Amino acid sequence: MSGTPEPPVIVLVRPQLGENIGKAARAMLNFGLTEMRLVTPRDGWPNPAAGPAASGADVVLAGARVFESVAEAVSDCAHVYATTVRKRGVTKPVLTPHEAAGEIHVNEGRSAILFGPERSGLETDDVAVARAIITVPINPEFGSLNLAQAVILCAYEWSRGRELVQPTMEELLPPAPQDELEGLIGHFEALLEPRGYFFPKSRAAATRRTLRNVLTKPGWNHLEVRTLRGVLSAIEKSTPRD
Amino acid sequence: MSGTPEPPVIVLVRPQLGENIGKAARAMLNFGLTEMRLVTPRDGWPNPAAGPAASGADVVLAGARVFESVAEAVSDCAHVYATTVRKRGVTKPVLTPHEAAGEIHVNEGRSAILFGPERSGLETDDVAVARAIITVPINPEFGSLNLAQAVILCAYEWSRGRELVQPTMEELLPPAPQDELEGLIGHFEALLEPRGYFFPKSRAAATRRTLRNVLTKPGWNHLEVRTLRGVLSAIEKSTPRD
Numbered sequence: 137m138s139g140t141p142e143p144p145v146i147v148l149v150r151p152q153l154g155e156n157i158g159k160a161a162r163a164m165l166n167f168g169l170t171e172m173r174l175v176t177p178r179d180g181w182p183n184p185a186a187g188p189a190a191s192g193a194d195v196v197l198a199g200a201r202v203f204e205s206v207a208e209a210v211s212d213c214a215h216v217y218a219t220t221v222r223k224r225g226v227t228k229p230v231l232t233p234h235e236a237a238g239e240i241h242v243n244e245g246r247s248a249i250l251f252g253p254e255r256s257g258l259e260t261d262d263v264a265v266a267r268a269i270i271t272v273p274i275n276p277e278f279g280s281l282n283l284a285q286a287v288i289l290c291a292y293e294w295s296r297g298r299e300l301v302q303p304t305m306e307e308l309l310p311p312a313p314q315d316e317l318e319g320l321i322g323h324f325e326a327l328l329e330p331r332g333y334f335f336p337k338s339r340a341a342a343t344r345r346t347l348r349n350v351l352t353k354p355g356w357n358h359l360e361v362r363t364l365r366g367v368l369s370a371i372e373k374s375t376p377r378d
Numbered sequence: 379m380s381g382t383p384e385p386p387v388i389v390l391v392r393p394q395l396g397e398n399i400g401k402a403a404r405a406m407l408n409f410g411l412t413e414m415r416l417v418t419p420r421d422g423w424p425n426p427a428a429g430p431a432a433s434g435a436d437v438v439l440a441g442a443r444v445f446e447s448v449a450e451a452v453s454d455c456a457h458v459y460a461t462t463v464r465k466r467g468v469t470k471p472v473l474t475p476h477e478a479a480g481e482i483h484v485n486e487g488r489s490a491i492l493f494g495p496e497r498s499g500l501e502t503d504d505v506a507v508a509r510a511i512i513t514v515p516i517n518p519e520f521g522s523l524n525l526a527q528a529v530i531l532c533a534y535e536w537s538r539g540r541e542l543v544q545p546t547m548e549e550l551l552p553p554a555p556q557d558e559l560e561g562l563i564g565h566f567e568a569l570l571e572p573r574g575y576f577f578p579k580s581r582a583a584a585t586r587r588t589l590r591n592v593l594t595k596p597g598w599n600h601l602e603v604r605t606l607r608g609v610l611s612a613i614e615k616s617t618p619r620d
Contacts, residue, residue, distance in 0.1 A: 163527070165520045191522050234538065273537065278407045280433050285405070288527055289534055295515065296476065309469065324609070333612040350605050354596035357469070363592050367566070370575040371613055 158189025159284035161196035167295035214245025218266035237293035309357035400431025401526035403438035409537035453557035456487025460508035479535035487552035551599035
């Protein structure tokens with residue numbers, strides 16, 4: 137009831153193909169979800185087709201538990217969400233995956249997300265177990281999300297809101313100090329001056345300014361400035377070989 | 379330069395299986411993306427395995443265009459993003475799909491997102507074409523996104539932000555289209571090659587990549603690129619006067 141909220145349980149209701157159970161496991165683990173529950177999978181459990189499709193997410197499959205009904209599968213969960221492709225006149229809140237993830241992060245008690253069978257989706261009776269519906273906003277002229285894709289979008293949204301998500305540790309270097317930039321600009325000018333680039337004299341100031349602006353914009357770091365100094369030196373010191 | 383920004387182009391670089399091209403098309407169309415480009419697909423194009431996997435997203439496959447190189451595939455794009463699983467010491471901004479989508483919604487000029495081959499992902503040379511990298515924040519102990527999943531997350535994020543779109547009224551010119559940038563890089567190389575800059579040969583590829591990265595970073599607009607072409611021409615055509 138305190139500290140980090142638990143990750144949601146992913147409940148596959150009457151899944152048909154073992155392959156899709158494996159793909160769903162893979163989708164889950166990519167975003168740190170590990171608890172899968174299966175409600176009367178069509179071909180029984182374990183299913184030999186699941187493993188290869190999981191691409192290494194075996195820990196999820198190994199921990200998957202089987203239940204006889206949706207109600208039993210979510211018996212320990214305080215918040216149940218049902219995913220549906222389109223609303224069917226249900227009188228429950230309809231959330232996007234993003235909104236649902238926001239709730240799940242602050243929910244007290246465990247949350248579960250229900251996903252229906254590949255062909256038909258959840259039945260009305262399954263949806264009835266849930267307090268809210270999750271619908272992915274989708275192209276109204278082409279809505280064709282498969283099971284693993286629906287799972288991955290929900291898992292992704294859950295993971296996005298988590299603090300634990302690895303920071304993108306950019307290794308970006310800061311722009312070089314101004315004197316290095318001045319050195320680069322000076323180098324360009326020294327190379328261009330004797331080649332008549334700043335001719336006619338009446339335009340020289342504007343031309344210098346234009347060049348300075350072009351070279352200032354990038355915010356090159358000191359390594360990049362060094363690379364360009366090397367380019368200029370190569371041009372300066374040698375004449376073409378052929 | 380005005381109105382709703384165009385949706386991003388999805389570029390599959392050297393995709394291996396037709397099935398995965400179909401799945402990527404399906405992923406795209408779910409979220410309203412329709413423009414797919416293919417760089418030297420392994421098994422040629424069209425590929426009979428793509429259609430069934432697209433589950434009806436035929437309009438995307440029918441419009442897919444094939445290119446010989448990444449540079450050609452994005453020649454009309456002003457903003458090129460490369461998706462990678464992990465950072466490899468690259469000195470480019472690293473964005474989440476969410477952050478990238480935010481940029482794409484306000485970018486002036488077309489945006490393209492590069493996705494690498496199924497097994498290996500994008501090569502360093504492919505990444506060098508891009509100004510920024512997209513990395514999905516993923517379970518550090520299990521990162522296993524397939525091609526269509528990576529596509530769907532980017533497409534989903536793009537679609538999510540769509541309603542919120544507001545034009546940024548910056549008068550800034552967009553980065554020059556990729557073919558103009560390629561022209562600039564080619565000009566630099568043509569100037570440097572005969573001067574021994576790319577010597578020794580064993581280092582040439584890395585040196586070219588470094589130079590490309592330095593020149594890609596700024597996002598120069600077409601006027602700035604023209605200024606630099608002028609600089610190079612001045613160096614090239616004339617010898618110092620004294």
